Amino acid sequence: MQRDLHDLWGGAVLALLGLAVAVHSAVSYDFGTLRQMGPGFFPTLLGATLAVLGMIVAVPAWRRQGQAAPVALPEAAAVLGSIVLFGLTLDWLGLVAATALTAMIATLPSERRGWRWRVVLAGALALLVWLVFSVGLQMTIPVWPWSR
Amino acid sequence: MTVSPFRSLMAVALVALSAGAAAAQDWPTGPVRVVVGFPAGSSPDTLARLITQPLTQRLGQPVIVDNKPGAGGAIGVQQMLVAGNDHTFGVTINGPLTTSQRMVDDLGYDTATDIAPVALIATSPLVLGVGAGMEVDDLAGFVELAKSRPGDLTYGSVGQGSGAHLTAELFSGATGIEMLHIPFTSYAEVTTSILGGEIDAGFMAHSAALPHVEAGTMKVLGITSAEPSALAPDLPVMAGQAGLPADFRAELWNAFIAPAGTDPAIIERLNTEINAILADPAVTAQLLAMGWQAQPGTPAELADRIAADTELWGAVIDRIEAQE
Amino acid sequence: MSAAEGLIFGLGVALQPTIMLYCLIGVVLGTLIGVLPGIGAMAAISLLLPITYYIPPEAALVMLAGVYYGSQYGGAVASILLRLPGTPQSVVTALDGYPMTQQGRAGVALFASMVSSFAGSILGIVVLVLLASWLSAVATSFGAADYAAMMVLGLVAASTIGAAAPAKALAMVVLGLILGCVGTDVNSGVQRLNFGSTQLMDGINLVALAMGLFGVAEVIGGIRGAERHGVPERVSFAQMMPGRDDARRMVGPTLRGTGVGSFFGALPGTGSTISSFLSYALERRIARRPERFGKGAIEGVAGPEAANNAAAITAFVPTLTLGIPGDPIMALMLGALVIHGVQPGPMMIEARPEMFWGLVVSFGIGNLLLLILNLPLIGIWVSILRIPFRWLYPAIIVFVCLGVYSVRGSTFDILAVAVIGAAGYALILASFSPALLLLGFVLGPLIETNLRRALLISRGDPMVFLERPIAAFFVCASVALLLLSAAQSFRRRGRRAA
Known part of the structure; x- marks a missing residue:
């Protein structure tokens, strides 16, 4: 039998997260009283609530059948990886190079093969981004590796 | 000819030094x-x-x-x-x-x-602003009121450790009064709260308080600079008043x-x-x-x-x- | 000066060619900036601010205001077409706007959003002119207890937006509330849940959260199989006109949305994002068949769009009548005035009537320009869908990153988008509602700080929530709503059992 894995996992992760928040808040921040709430009051309470709600979601899912939606793993890796790369390289490679690099990584999972369209896309996008943000909006952002 | 290591080191140091001086002279060499x-x-x-x-x-x-x-x-x-x-x-x-x-x-x-x-x-000096409804007209009156009701008056600031909070605590400490601190996130909230009568007082920038004084919805009781401000020359300096030391300045x-x-x-x-x-x-x-x-x-x-x-x-x- | 005299006087100011020109520049820029994901009015206005040094103060204010309310129009476009909200306040528009696109009704959805945006703005202007002094009195009389009680009502009312299972919906709201706790606690100054990072001291960036949960997660899910989708046909003007049935459905939500937006816009601290959520919640509550929501109900587009536009107009009430900015964008506007030596404050309407009335009339002109500008653009926006997704999504990624970066120039926030995007994708896979997470995130800090502030001021006396009439009203309404929901679900369960 295929269990309802989404609710099972989703509920369990949320429950654990809630528990972690509640414990961390209870230990690290002053709880205060109902009349004089401390900084720990809300996070502790909310964390505990989330833990309970997570259980309510997860437990019935154990006995229920469900269908697993396909996970787009390569797509997720490429998209998230390209964002991380953009964040890490923007400051020292500059806007143009970081954009082109990000576009190349992001298009990796595309079903269309070949590299020529990817290069054209990366170049066009770098130009567009430079025109919009650097020229148009005058954002203070390094454009080239040497322009900071 | 062989060059001793010491001499070459000296040469490098000299070049570096003069380069440094030149750098300062040509500065800035690019966007600042x-x-x-x-x-x-x-x-x-x-x-x-x-x-x-x-x-x-x-x-x-x-x-x-x-x-x-x-x-x-x-x-x-x-x-x-x-x-x-x-x-x-x-x-x-x-x-x-x-x-x-x-x-x-x-x-x-x-x-x-x-x-x-x-x-x-x-x-930028700060001013002590209170709601127009408060029945005091000067700093001495305010301190007196606060002393007659210890811990009863409330003041707003833009957060724990903000300039407004620390100034208010410096002021309370120097005058020996006790007020309850209500932290907010912006001066807009503090001002709204004073106008609505929810809190009693607050230290704020004088340029922000003056329009409300002009409109008659707020009173300011004193300014924290050593000299009166050119923007509001009539506003009394706090230092030396109501038990504050003569060098009180924030x-x-x-x-x-x-x-x-x-x-x-x-x-x-x-x-x-x-x-x-x-x-x-x-x-x-x-x-x-x-x-x-x-x-x-x-x-x-x-x-x-x-x-x-x-x-x-x-x-x-x-x-x-x-x-x- | 009476309202009529003021408006005539304002016409004289706003119809000057230079002012008209800056108004046009403002609304065009605003629309485009709203369409671009991530980069919102806040970033655009701060980037434009240095330019306003060189133009007269009325023109500067008219232009910046145009950017602000223009961006509310543009924000809906990507929301409806790509489920990619241009701004946080248009997140709600995606809930029903995107399903409409999937049903091939993108043109109708865009038309509905433009028209209800226009109606909301114009009615918002009427409210601003007629009720400005009343609204500003309400704004100052709202205390911490009132805010806390009102936001709790909002949370209770909106907690079931587009949710199948109640436990999953509530879990998302609570997770949002927890994320709202991250950063410096206002009341104690303690830094919470930030893992010692200075970058998180001011909390999680709202734009990063909205873009990660919606934009990035949507892109990941959309890549595979995107090429196989049919290319939509070119839409004619007749096809994007709502039918008689659609038009009839739009009237009520637009009017109610305007009411919600006008009220929350005028209150300092709440604004267009909260207005749009609450308008959606209201429509879903009173709908005869709430199950239609989330599946392309035109009411779910018309109401929130009217609300966020009305809120963008009435947000100027405390700003102009009291000199008190209700949100960071309004603070920026006041900053622009100060640069020009105009001291904002309660006396400004009398001291500088050309500012106030000129601006009010320019709102009308600007919104008219926006409508004229945007209706023909609908065809062009819809044709975005004809671009193959493989060309589109790398651009979306880069624009999202730069939009988030533009908020405070922080590359940390770009990395945060990746983390939030991963979580958002997981949430979509497991069919949790990210919109509810965002709702909790927006309302949570308001509820917590105001609740604790109210108790601080009352020296710990909880009766403050029942003694103040406004707070008492909202507390009672929240309890009534909770009981009503409980009774409804009980009855439904009973029926199912029978």
Whole structure:
């Protein structure tokens, strides 16, 4: 039998997260009283609530059948990886190079093969981004590796 | 001919030295970046732009304001230190140089060792504002009222450890009164709350309070600077009144800073240019309209100011922490 | 000056060619900036601010205001077409706007959003002119207890937006509330749940959260199989006109949305994002068949769009009548005035009538320009869908990153988008509602700080929530709503059992 894995996992992760928040808040921040709430009051309470709600979601899912939606793993890796790369390289490679690099990584999972369209896309996008943000909006952002 | 290692070392050192001197002379060799730890359009940002615009002409290179807001201005200082290449500087309010060390868990810099003071730009006094309905007309009356109802009066600030909070605590400590602190996130909220009668008082920038005084919805009882403000000459100075010491003074300020290790010749040059800009009556008038009093001075004077305020506010923070 | 005299006087100011020109520039820029994901009015206005040094103060204010309310129009476009909200306040528009696109009704959805945006703005202007002084009195009389009680009502009312299982919906709201706790606690100054990072001291960036949960998660899910989708046909003007049935459905939500937006816009601290959520919640509550929501109900587009536009107009009430900015964008506007030596405050309407009335009339002109500009653009926007997704999504990624970066120039926030995007994708896979997470995130800090502030001021006396009439009203309404929901679900369960 295929269990309802989404609710099972989703509920369990949320429950654990809630528990972690509640414990961390209870230990690290002053709880205060109902009349004089401390900084720990809300996070502790909310964390505990989330833990309970997570259980309510997860437990019935154990006995229920469900269908697993396909996970787009390569797509997720490429998209998230390209964002991380953009964040890490923007400051020292500059806007143009970081954009082109990000576009190349992001298009990796595309079903269309070949590299020529990817290069054209990366170049066009770098130009567009430079025109919009650097020229148009005058954002203070390094454009080239040497322009900071 | 063989060259002794010592001589070659000397030669390298000489070249390096002269290169350094030349660098200071040719400086700036590229765009100058001024990191501001507050968003565009905020008061510190507007002030920074008043300085950087004429600075562009004077240095012959574009001077660009780069806004890196966050953590009460501390992120701006952090970001300035990351770059540190004789072309990156900062304009910051007093907090990140004096009190942030005490308020932020992991500040990542130490004012004493990582920051080179360049020039104090301007100071802004605060005023004590109360709702128009409060039946006091001067500071003495307010202190008397507060003493007759210990712990009963409330005052708003823009957060724990903000200038408004620390000033109020300095004031309460010096006059021996006890008020309840209600933290808010912005002066807009504090003002609304005073107008609505939810809280009793608050320290705020005088330029922000004066329009409400004019409209008759707020009273201001005194100003925290040593001299009366040119913006409101009638407003009484707090020092020496209602049991406050004669040297009572609490001001926000804005300063131009550099990363420690910046060539002293560059700092000297910047200081000269900034003081020249502050001598321009048009600039001082614009600063005054925003509530800022231009304060030309030397880097050493800024260093003294940082040291004095770190001590002053450090003592206030000690007192607050002891109460908790 | 009476309202009629003021408007005539304002016409004289706003119809000057230079002012008209800056108004046009403002609304065009605003629309484009709203369409671009991530980069919102806040970033655009702060980037434009230095330019306003060189133009007269009335023109500067008119232009910046145009950017602000223009961005509310543009924000809906990507929301409806790509489920990619241009701004946080248009997140709600995606809930029903995107399903409409999937049903091939993108043109109708865009038309509905433009028309209800226009109606909301114009009615918002009427409210601003007629009720400004009343609204500003309400704004100052709202205390911490009132805010806390009102936001609790909002949370209770909106907690079931587009949710199948109640436990999953509530879990998302609570997770949002927890994320709202991250950063410096206003009341104590303690830094919470930030893992010692200075970058998180001011909390999680709202734009990063909205873009990660919606934009990035949507892109990941959309890549595979995107090429196989049919290319939509070119839409004619007749096809994007709502039918008689659609038009009839739009009237009520637009009017109610305007009411919600006008009220929350005028209160300092709440604004267009909260207005749009609450308008959606209201429509879903009173709908005869709430199950239609989330599946392309035109009411779910019309109401929130009217609300966020009305809120963008009435947000100027406390700003102009009291000199008190209700949100950071309004603070920026006041900053622009101060640069020009105009001291904002309660006396400004009398001291500088050309400012106030000129601006009010320019709102009308600007919104008219926006309508004229945007209706023909609908065809062009819809044709975005004809671009192959493989060309589109790398651009979306880069624009999202730069939009988030533009908020405070922080590359940390770009990395945060990746983390939030991963979580958002997981949430979509497991069919949790990210909109509810965002709702909790927006309302949570308001509830917590105001609740604790109210108790601080009352010295710990909880009766403050029942003694103040406004707070008492909202507390009672929240309890009534909770009981009603409980009774409804009980009855439904009973029926199912029978």
